[in-house]
Amino acid sequence: MNVGGLDRTxxxxxxxxxxxxxxxxxxxxxxxxxxxxxxxGIFRYCPLYRLFGFNSCPLKQK
Incomplete structure (x- = not known):
């Protein structure tokens, strides 16, 4: 997950x-x-965010 709440909405x-x-x-x-x-938004994952190292999700990735 790399798409946070407001971004997802x-x-x-x-x-x-x-x-x-x-x-x-x-x-x-x-x-x-x-x-x-x-x-x-539904899947909470944006491939471009991953490509550019961006993350709008406040949760820590494990």
Missing amino acids: LRVLVGGVLILATLLGWIGVWGWIGVVPLAT
């Missing part, structure tokens, strides 16, 4: 809004990119 919200807007026809197919923040 924002990712899930933004991803869900983008997907919903796409399904409702408000925005084009590019809105499906919302799957990425939604998935990283």
Whole structure:
């Protein structure tokens, strides 16, 4: 886990809004990119965070 609480909440919200807007026809197919923040928020893991050594999760890794 490398995605913390506030970061996780924002990712899930933004991803869900983008997907919903796409399904409702408000925005084009590019809105499906919302799957990425939604998935990283749900799984609490972001590969780019790992690549750059960033961690927004306050829990200690063992």
